[in-house]
Amino acid sequence: xxxxxxxxxxxTLGLLLLAAAVNVLAQDDEAAALGxxxxxPESAAHPRSWRLxxxxxxxxxxxxxxxxxxxxxxxxxxxxxxxTLSGDxxxxxxxxxxxxxxxNLNGAASISDVNTLxxxxxxxxxxxxxxxxxxxxxxxxxxATGYNPTDEFRSDAVRSVDSSDPVSLRxxxxxxxxxxxxxxxxxxxxxxxxxxxxxxxxxxxGYNVDLGATNHEDRWMLIASEQITxxxxxxxxxxxxxxxxxxxxxxxxxxxxxxxxxYLECSAGRSPSLAAEAMVLPPDTAFRSRLAGGATYTFxxxxxxxxxxxxxxxxxxxxxxxxxxxxxxxxxxxxxVFAFDAQDMVTRRAAxxxxxxxxxxxxxxxxxxxxxxxxxxxxxMIWLEARYHWRRVEAALxxxxxxxxxxxxxxxxxxxxxxxxxLRYYF
Amino acid sequence: MFDRLMCxxxxxxxxxxxxxxxxAPDAQSILAASDAVRNPDKPFGLTVLLIxxxxxxxxxxxxxxxxxxxxxxxxxxxxxxxxxxxxxxxxKLMLKNGxxxxxxxxxxxxxxxxxxxxxxxxxxxNGDVVTVNLAKDYHAELAAEEDVQDGDRQMRHCYKLAVSxxxxxxxxxxxxxxxxxxSNRPVKARYYSESGRLLKTAYFRRFQTQLxxxxxTETIIIDGLDPNWVTVMRYSDYAWRxxxxxxxxRDFLPRFKPE
Numbered sequence: 062x063x064x065x066x067x068x069x070x071x072x073t074l075g076l077l078l079l080a081a082a083v084n085v086l087a088q089d090d091e092a093a094a095l096g097x098x099x100x101x102p103e104s105a106a107h108p109r110s111w112r113l114x115x116x117x118x119x120x121x122x123x124x125x126x127x128x129x130x131x132x133x134x135x136x137x138x139x140x141x142x143x144x145t146l147s148g149d150x151x152x153x154x155x156x157x158x159x160x161x162x163x164x165n166l167n168g169a170a171s172i173s174d175v176n177t178l179x180x181x182x183x184x185x186x187x188x189x190x191x192x193x194x195x196x197x198x199x200x201x202x203x204x205a206t207g208y209n210p211t212d213e214f215r216s217d218a219v220r221s222v223d224s225s226d227p228v229s230l231r232x233x234x235x236x237x238x239x240x241x242x243x244x245x246x247x248x249x250x251x252x253x254x255x256x257x258x259x260x261x262x263x264x265x266x267g268y269n270v271d272l273g274a275t276n277h278e279d280r281w282m283l284i285a286s287e288q289i290t291x292x293x294x295x296x297x298x299x300x301x302x303x304x305x306x307x308x309x310x311x312x313x314x315x316x317x318x319x320x321x322x323x324y325l326e327c328s329a330g331r332s333p334s335l336a337a338e339a340m341v342l343p344p345d346t347a348f349r350s351r352l353a354g355g356a357t358y359t360f361x362x363x364x365x366x367x368x369x370x371x372x373x374x375x376x377x378x379x380x381x382x383x384x385x386x387x388x389x390x391x392x393x394x395x396x397x398v399f400a401f402d403a404q405d406m407v408t409r410r411a412a413x414x415x416x417x418x419x420x421x422x423x424x425x426x427x428x429x430x431x432x433x434x435x436x437x438x439x440x441x442m443i444w445l446e447a448r449y450h451w452r453r454v455e456a457a458l459x460x461x462x463x464x465x466x467x468x469x470x471x472x473x474x475x476x477x478x479x480x481x482x483x484l485r486y487y488f
Numbered sequence: 489m490f491d492r493l494m495c496x497x498x499x500x501x502x503x504x505x506x507x508x509x510x511x512a513p514d515a516q517s518i519l520a521a522s523d524a525v526r527n528p529d530k531p532f533g534l535t536v537l538l539i540x541x542x543x544x545x546x547x548x549x550x551x552x553x554x555x556x557x558x559x560x561x562x563x564x565x566x567x568x569x570x571x572x573x574x575x576x577x578x579x580k581l582m583l584k585n586g587x588x589x590x591x592x593x594x595x596x597x598x599x600x601x602x603x604x605x606x607x608x609x610x611x612x613x614n615g616d617v618v619t620v621n622l623a624k625d626y627h628a629e630l631a632a633e634e635d636v637q638d639g640d641r642q643m644r645h646c647y648k649l650a651v652s653x654x655x656x657x658x659x660x661x662x663x664x665x666x667x668x669x670x671s672n673r674p675v676k677a678r679y680y681s682e683s684g685r686l687l688k689t690a691y692f693r694r695f696q697t698q699l700x701x702x703x704x705t706e707t708i709i710i711d712g713l714d715p716n717w718v719t720v721m722r723y724s725d726y727a728w729r730x731x732x733x734x735x736x737x738r739d740f741l742p743r744f745k746p747e
Contacts, residue, residue, distance in 0.1 A: 090715035095639055095691065097541050098708045098720045105537040105724060106551040106573030112594075114575075141594065143579070145745055184743070190734045192743060201597035232596045243739070250739035286739055291588045294601075294738060316587055320605035359605040424547060452549075452574045487575035 110144040118223070118483035122476045126467075131476075135161035135223065149186040155179040155199075157233055159221040174267040175221040180236045190245045197275075199236030200254065202284070202298070203353075204312040204324040207413030207433060208371040208406065210351035211310035211328050213282060213300050214256070215404040217263065217274040224481070225444060225461055226431075230404065237275040248288035256280040258303070278303040292316040298328075306331035306346070320359050327352035335375045335407060336385065339399035341392040349374035351406075355413070367415040373406035379437050382408050386468040393468065408437035408470055425450050433471070440465020440472045455485040515630040515649050519665070520623035521672035526692075527565065527621060528699040531557035533729035535572075541718040550574065557731040559585070563624045566736045568744065581741050592741035599741050604659065625655035626663065636666045638675045639693030639708060645669045646676075660687065674704065679712075686712035698726040 120133040142154040157177045182196025199218075203209030207227055218234035239256035260273035282300035289295065298310035308330035315323050329350040336342040355369030377385055385393055400407040415431040429446040441464055448457040459481040465472025533555045540548040551573040556565045566585040571577040581592040582602075591606075592599045622628075632648040646666040653661055661682040666675045674692040681687055688711055692704035705724065711717035734740055 091689065091691075091710060092641070093544070094541075094708055094710045094715070094718040095641065097544065097718050098639070098691075098693075098706065101539050101720045101722065103722075105535050105722075108553065108570070108572045109578065112575065112578050141579075143594070143745065151745060189732050199597050201599075204600070228596060231598065243743075245734040245737070245740055247733040248737060250737070252739075288588075288737065291586055294588075314601040316601065316603060318603075319587065320603050322601050322603050324601070357603075357606075359603055361605065363606075365606065424542070450576060453576075455576065 110142060112141045113488040114139050114485055115488075116483055116485040118481055120479060120481040123478040124475050125472075125477050126475065128475055133161055135159055137223070151184040151186070152182075153184065153196075154181050156181075157221070159223065176268045177220045177233060177235055178270050179234065182236075192243050192245075194239075194241040194243075197236045197238050197270075198241060198254075199234065200239075200241070200282075201231060202312070203326050204296075204314050205326040205353035205355065205369060205371075206357075206367055206415060207369050207431070208351075208353040208373075208411070209326060209404075210353060210373070211298055211312055211326055212404075213280065213302075213308075214275070217277070217402050219402075219404070220265075220271065220274075224459065225442065226429075226446070226459075235271065235275050237280075238272065250284075250286055252282075252284040254282050254284075256282075308332065317356070321356055323354075323356040325352065325354040327354075332375060334377070335373070335400055335403070335405055336377060336381070336396055338375070338403075339396045341385070341388075341396045351375065353413075363419040364421075365415075365417050367413075367417075369413040369415075371406060371411040371413060373409055376406040376409040377437070378409045382437050393473075397473065408435050410436040412436055423449075435465070435470035438465060438469040438472075440469035442471045442474075453487045455487075457481075457483050457485075459483070513630060513647060515628040515647070516623060518630075518647050518667055518672060519626070519628040519649060519651065520621075522665070522667045522674045523621045523623050525671075525673050525701060525703060527556075527558075528701070528703075528726075528728075529558075530699075531555075531729055531731040532699055533725070533727050533731070534723050535725040537720075537722045537724070539720045539722075541716075541720070543716045548574075550577070553725075555729055555731045555735065557736070558621070562586070564621055568731070568735055570744070581744055583736060583738065583741060585736060590738045590741060592744075594742075597742060599738050601738075620659075622651065622663070622665075625653060625658045626651045627654045628665075631664070633669065634666075636676060638668075639691035639706070644675050671702070673702070688712050694722075698723075699728060 116137040116139070118135040120135070122131040122133070124130050137157065137159050139157045140155070143151070145151050157179060159175045161173065178197060180197055180199050182194050182198050184192060184194045186192050200214055201212065203212040209215060214237050215234065219230055220235060221233060223229055223233060237256045238259060239254050241252065241254040243250055243252040256276060258279045259276035261277055262273040264271050264273055280300065280302050282298065284296060284298050286294060286296040293315050296312040299307055301307040308328055310328040311325070313325045317323055327350060329348070331346055332349050333344055333346050334342065337345045351373045353369055353371045355367055357365055357367040359365045385396060397407065412434045413431065418428045420426065421428040427448045430444065432441055432443045434441045443462040445460045446457055448455055461476070461479040463471045463474045463477055467473065533553065536552045536554055538550045538552070539546060550571065553570040553572055554567055556567040558565050564586060569582040569584065571580040579594045583590040587604050589602045589604060590599055591602045628649045628651045630647060631650045634646060634648055635643045636646050638644045646668055649665045649667060651663040651665055660679040662680050664678040667673065668675055673695060677690045679687045679690070688709050691708040694704060694706040695702045696705050698705065705722065707721040709719040709721065735744065
């Protein structure tokens with residue numbers, strides 16, 4: 062037998078042995094997996110009608126403008142109850158108590174407790190497809206991520222700001238007292254709600270339910286949705302505040318392949334500019350639109366990227382913004398406070414980029430990073446979070462950076478950098 | 489004489505072909521029969537316990553409640569999944585209707601559309617957790633009949649099916665399935681991506697009488713890339729449930745309360 066023939070036979074034999082070894086190893090792995098399953102205990106958890114967590118946080122803020130740096134210690138109790146009373150009746154209650162103090166390095170401190178009654182309402186199901194609610198309800202609306210122009214009930218609803226993260230601002234806000242009815246059919250629904258005026262003045266006392274913030278004027282809203290195709294499910298809205306002109310809205314999402322979702326949220330109607338609404342400029346009611354549109358792509362490793370463009374026709378364009386910055390400081394501050402309370406854009410255009418990564422290289426470690434860029438003045442906010450979770454405990458580290466020129470959208474914020482460490486326990 | 493011989497030959501050929509056709513099992517029917525073993529034929533609910541192991545150590549668990557009904561037009565299951573445990577995920581909901589998927593968080597009251605690629609909670613891909621009728625979205629061909637070890641380490645005589653996707657945007661590009669001859673019980677399956685990469689191997693076992701049939705109450709999933717990554721899915725609390733159509737849409741998610 063020639064050398065080449067012997068070599069060929071040896072290689073063939075080697076490959077066969079390798080294939081057999083791989084097969085044996087695979088069978089061993091599968092046998093080990095079956096062995097684990099044999100040892101798996103029987104117990105499955107049972108659903109509960111309540112959810113309770115407590116959280117402790119420490120925040121270090123490095124300030125702009127010669128202000129003394131601040132340290133904040135916060136303890137939070139968050140309770141949610143969703144209980145079926147009997148048959149067709151259901152009660153929902155959600156409350157959050159933030160107990161915190163703010164002190165600077167000179168030792169001066171103030172202690173304030175802020176209770177946020179998020180929801181307290183009863184719900185009656187006349188039948189499976191017809192439901193009515195009454196009480197304080199948080200009707201979260203909007204398909205977008207960083208800015209929600211159709212989320213009418215977001216304004217004046219935030220009592221305690223634990224974080225600049227849009228998710229946190231939505232989770233920790235008050236609902237509005239309202240009556241709501243909803244009719245559902247296969248693939249669609251129609252919702253009507255009325256939120257009455259109950260008080261005219263905001264009450265910032267710690268344990269006040271603050272009806273003046275959420276119910277300072279009569280508001281009504283109609284919401285209709287219908288599934289057009291499996292991937293397209295538009296939602297149309299119309300609403301009106303007291304004596305203002307009606308506003309119209311649209312939420313639209315669509316699936317692009319198996320890994321991407323696109324969305325569009327917009328509203329339009331006659332309204333004043335934000336500056337006029339804040340009474341720093343004369344009335345200037347005109348037809349204005351707002352929108353937030355973008356897409357989210359998810360990779361196989363659970364990394365999701367979202368890019369969103371945001372526009373508000375009620376916000377200041379470049380020349381208007383320069384004029385407001387150059388005007389009286391008191392008016393500028395008044396506008397900024399109003400914009401934050403309204404959860405609205407102070408300038409006309411912005412971009413929002415979000416990256417979130419579940420099990421980021423390490424199981425149970427979630428990373429999140431987003432940046433919001435004001436496209437008018439180029440200021441930006443960057444927010445980072447690393448959160449690790451065990452079965453009942455979560456630990457997180459958050460960092461926020463604000464940059465921009467003085468009196469820019471994010472440059473004007475008193476905190477230049479904020480670092481927060483928090484620990485949460487779920488009961 | 490010759491004509492009679494030809495007629496006899498033709499008749500014998502036809503007879504043999506008929507017998508062969510009758511004897512050869514229809515792969516698609518076998519696949520559909522195995523779907524029926526796994527999935528009840530009326531709206532139902534069950535509890536799913538998922539326990540995840542890495543390198544032999546338990547690293548996580550989820551408990552889900554699943555409410556399912558078949559779409560009358562497509563035959564594919566539409567499911568509402570409620571997360572029960574761990575506590576941080578309690579009462580979160582996922583609605584799956586093919587690739588039309590929505591996620592609801594009771595904390596933020598947000599209902600968002602998610603892509604099949606997004607696995608917001610837990611290790612198991614959405615397609616694994618909820619029920620699926622493979623025969624509706626996949627085409628099967630009989631590859632072989634062979635003996636294979638089942639999840640209880642017993643040898644089973646099985647049909648080996650080569651199953652390939654026919655519907656767009658399904659979870660897996662193609663599968664190999666071993667289905668027990670006679671009982672049509674699913675024994676084992678391998679799931680592949682479009683590139684041919686083995687994504688996972690699944691064993692079906694602990695067959696029990698549930699909702700009118702002998703059904704696998706445990707699925708063991710072994711990751712294709714990392715065989716030390718194992719998920720045990722155990723099903724319990726089977727019950728016929730009324731699952732109204734109005735439940736299976738985005739706008740109902742904030743109102744969902746099964747009890």
